[in-house]
Amino acid sequence: MSTSQSSESLENLWDEKHAATLDEPGRLLYRSNLLGSDKRITNFGGGNTSAKVLALDPLTGEETQVLWVKGSGGDVGTMKLDGFATLYMDKLNTLPALYRGDQFEDEMVGYLPHCTYNLNPRASSIDTPLHAYVPHRHVDHMHPDAIIAIAAAADGQALTQEIFGEDIGWLPWRRPGYELGLWLAAFCKENPKARGVILGSHGLFTWADTAEQCYAITLEIINQASAWLNKKTKGHNAFGGGKHPALSTEQRQRVAEQLLPEIRGLISQEQHKVGHFDDSEAVLEFVCSEQMPSLAELGTSCPDHFLRTKIWPVIVEYNPSEDNLEQTVASLPALLEGYREKYAQYYERCKHADSPAMRDPNAVVYLVPGVGMFTFAKDKTTARVSAEFYTNAINVMRESSAVSTYCGLPEQEAFDIEYWLLEEAKLQRMPKAKSLAGRVALVTGGAGGIGSATASRLLSEGACVVLADIDEALLQKTHKRLTESHGSDVVRQVVMDVTDEAQVIAALATTAREFGGVDILISNAGIASSAPVEDTTLELWNKNMDILSTGYFLVSRETFKVLRRQAVGGAIVFIASKNALAASPGASAYCTAKAAEVHLARCLALEGASGGIRVNVVNPDAVLEGSKIWSGDWLQERADAYGKDAKELQAHYLERSLLKRAVLPEDIAEATYFLVCDASAKSTGNIINVDAGNVQSFTR
Numbered sequence: 129m130s131t132s133q134s135s136e137s138l139e140n141l142w143d144e145k146h147a148a149t150l151d152e153p154g155r156l157l158y159r160s161n162l163l164g165s166d167k168r169i170t171n172f173g174g175g176n177t178s179a180k181v182l183a184l185d186p187l188t189g190e191e192t193q194v195l196w197v198k199g200s201g202g203d204v205g206t207m208k209l210d211g212f213a214t215l216y217m218d219k220l221n222t223l224p225a226l227y228r229g230d231q232f233e234d235e236m237v238g239y240l241p242h243c244t245y246n247l248n249p250r251a252s253s254i255d256t257p258l259h260a261y262v263p264h265r266h267v268d269h270m271h272p273d274a275i276i277a278i279a280a281a282a283d284g285q286a287l288t289q290e291i292f293g294e295d296i297g298w299l300p301w302r303r304p305g306y307e308l309g310l311w312l313a314a315f316c317k318e319n320p321k322a323r324g325v326i327l328g329s330h331g332l333f334t335w336a337d338t339a340e341q342c343y344a345i346t347l348e349i350i351n352q353a354s355a356w357l358n359k360k361t362k363g364h365n366a367f368g369g370g371k372h373p374a375l376s377t378e379q380r381q382r383v384a385e386q387l388l389p390e391i392r393g394l395i396s397q398e399q400h401k402v403g404h405f406d407d408s409e410a411v412l413e414f415v416c417s418e419q420m421p422s423l424a425e426l427g428t429s430c431p432d433h434f435l436r437t438k439i440w441p442v443i444v445e446y447n448p449s450e451d452n453l454e455q456t457v458a459s460l461p462a463l464l465e466g467y468r469e470k471y472a473q474y475y476e477r478c479k480h481a482d483s484p485a486m487r488d489p490n491a492v493v494y495l496v497p498g499v500g501m502f503t504f505a506k507d508k509t510t511a512r513v514s515a516e517f518y519t520n521a522i523n524v525m526r527e528s529s530a531v532s533t534y535c536g537l538p539e540q541e542a543f544d545i546e547y548w549l550l551e552e553a554k555l556q557r558m559p560k561a562k563s564l565a566g567r568v569a570l571v572t573g574g575a576g577g578i579g580s581a582t583a584s585r586l587l588s589e590g591a592c593v594v595l596a597d598i599d600e601a602l603l604q605k606t607h608k609r610l611t612e613s614h615g616s617d618v619v620r621q622v623v624m625d626v627t628d629e630a631q632v633i634a635a636l637a638t639t640a641r642e643f644g645g646v647d648i649l650i651s652n653a654g655i656a657s658s659a660p661v662e663d664t665t666l667e668l669w670n671k672n673m674d675i676l677s678t679g680y681f682l683v684s685r686e687t688f689k690v691l692r693r694q695a696v697g698g699a700i701v702f703i704a705s706k707n708a709l710a711a712s713p714g715a716s717a718y719c720t721a722k723a724a725e726v727h728l729a730r731c732l733a734l735e736g737a738s739g740g741i742r743v744n745v746v747n748p749d750a751v752l753e754g755s756k757i758w759s760g761d762w763l764q765e766r767a768d769a770y771g772k773d774a775k776e777l778q779a780h781y782l783e784r785s786l787l788k789r790a791v792l793p794e795d796i797a798e799a800t801y802f803l804v805c806d807a808s809a810k811s812t813g814n815i816i817n818v819d820a821g822n823v824q825s826f827t828r
């Protein structure tokens with residue numbers, strides 16, 4: 129059976145009452161957001177919409193026609209009005225006279241800013257001419273899987289004719305740009321009755337006189353294509369049927385946790401990459417199928433798809449029936465090197481005299497029979513979106529190969545898009561990567577005061593963070609807060625007791641599964657206890673030792689294992705304490721366990737150095753704000769120890785410090801960030817005291 133993503137037809141969600149309250153640009157935005165909110169209509173960031181609207185010219189005060197068209201960047205589903213570029217139609221209509229032919233179409237992009245209406249700073253996209261010259265007021269350009277399945281079929285033109293008759297026309301593949309805009313204009317002139325056109329290997333154009341009609345036609349055409357495909361593929365064995373069994377969820381996760389860090393290490397030599405694991409139904413069906421290897425080799429079709437997923441995926445040599453994991457791991461270095469060589473050959477074969485230099489030759493997509501798909505990119509969102517795009521490509525290949533012969537885009541065309549000078553210019557305009565982009569951090573005690581402040585600091589520098597804590601309720605609260613401030617792609621939570629070996633191992637496995645591996649460990653989970661030695665029970669002593677020394681050992685050991693497998697270095701920071709260096713009255717268990725942490729850090733610094741694994745210590749003191757420790761008995765006990773009132777304690781600590789300043793969680797986070805980022809690349813085995821100055825803890 130073909131498992132089409134959803135055979136239900138698209139529902140018309142247009143609310144005329146709401147639409148009536150909007151002006152013309154507002155209705156365009158409304159339509160765009162409706163269209164983009166359903167991934168069956170268009171992929172993330174793909175497609176664009178436009179309306180030709182009458183507006184007043186700010187110079188002459190006269191009415192003039194303005195093209196509102198989705199600008200460069202963003203996504204139609206979530207865009208706002210500022211995502212549209214606005215251009216004078218009368219100026220756009222002067223451009224054909226300047227056009228020197230398709231060899232020179234890229235130079236037309238330079239004229240678009242001259243056509244800007246009302247000083248709108250939004251840059252025009254490359255698709256602007258595709259909308260400008262269609263002689264209809266409203267135009268939608270979408271990338272629906274169901275349409276691309278037809279657009280990527282060997283006999284796509286005949287299928288289009290069969291499904292849509294005169295209603296929808298066909299234009300062969302042509303890279304988006306000025307020439308294609310003129311083709312569309314000519315098509316409309318020659319086919320005045322057509323309501324749209326399918327672009328070979330690309331997507332759909334539809335048009336109408338009102339926003340509502342345009343929206344309705346787009347849905348209708350996609351529904352028509354889906355219904356036709358469903359009918360044709362009913363009872364059909366997708367991808368030639370299954371070849372491998374799909375493993376159980378637990379088994380798939382186990383394999384993913386093992387393979388992800390191995391692959392990540394092999395492709396992160398130049399730049400750290402974040403991984404994403406997808407074992408959804410559509411992906412599993414594909415990776416387990418008979419035809420997967422041959423279809424994957426053909427490459428993707430829609431330009432959006434391969435810009436995000438590279439021309440081909442890697443097929444990992446794993447056999448789920450034999451579970452040959454060790455052999456698979458051993459095969460990876462040669463497999464990935466082979467891909468890089470193949471990619472370099474493709475670059476050499478296709479490059480032009482003025483092509484930009486070859487970009488990262490590593491694959492983005494890794495298909496694992498029986499298990500699923502891994503994607504890797506410079507950040508988590510890009511990795512996740514790449515998986516979404518390859519899933520679009522899978523949907524296209526399934527339907528297309530069921531009704532015809534699926535065709536990828538010809539190699540040279542793919543290259544010309546990938547290394548298009550305009551695409552390169554777009555990449556050059558991207559903001560510089562943040563200092564921890566591509567890095568993955570595990571923060572123990574991540575729900576608490578110092579842990580969450582540190583997590584937030586690392587997130588703001590582009591890292592992905594897994595918060596691990598024993599306190600489930602607080603963990604959820606912190607996770608929610610950090611998700612709200614940094615986005616749901618980059619934060620995960622795992623309930624974990626640092627003294628429980630199995631839970632620590634599981635937390636590292638989760639980190640690998642969620643982000644592909646680990647680079648940074650902030651070992652911070654802790655407690656504080658206070659008692660004169662004669663009242664220190666063995667239980668209290670052991671508790672301190674268990675959480676502070678043994679816990680730090682366990683998370684470090686498991687992190688070391690992953691870091692060694694990746695072999696691209698790493699950074700560990702122990703949040704110890706002033707008390708690790710300075711004896712304190714009535715807290716021998718805590719002080720001794722903290723001292724053990726410092727020495728453990730030094731031992732690990734020694735062992736890790738050859739692998740580029742740095743281990744350093746931050747010693748806080750008296751960080752009362754946000755700390756759970758300071759909201760428990762410890763506060764009263766410390767006050768008693770110094771003969772102070774609990775309320776006076778903060779003032780006491782401040783007075784005691786050399787700098788006479790309060791120490792905040794953010795201060796600890798800052799020192800910790802320094803020790804994990806590349807600015808401290810040459811420091812290991814070090815201690816930074818963040819205690820507002822205390823002569824007792826001066827290191828020597």
Ligand SMILES: NC(=O)c1ccc[n+]([C@@H]2O[C@H](COP(=O)([O-])OP(=O)(O)OC[C@H]3O[C@@H](n4cnc5c(N)ncnc54)[C@H](O)[C@@H]3O)[C@@H](O)[C@H]2O)c1
Nearest residue numbers: 573576577578598599625626653654705750751755756757
């Ligand atoms: N706040 C200070 O003044 C101060 C001073 C010196 C050292 N420190 C150290 O800083 C670290 C963080 O302390 P904080 O002030 O943020 O306190 P906090 O209590 O706010 O955070 C500590 C977190 O560790 C978690 N935790 C406790 N036991 C755990 C276990 N077995 N497994 C997993 N998680 C566990 C707690 O649930 C809590 O969320 C601790 O190691 C502490 O000893 C703090």
Ligand SMILES: [Zn+2]
Nearest residue numbers: 175271330331
């Ligand atoms: Zn397109």
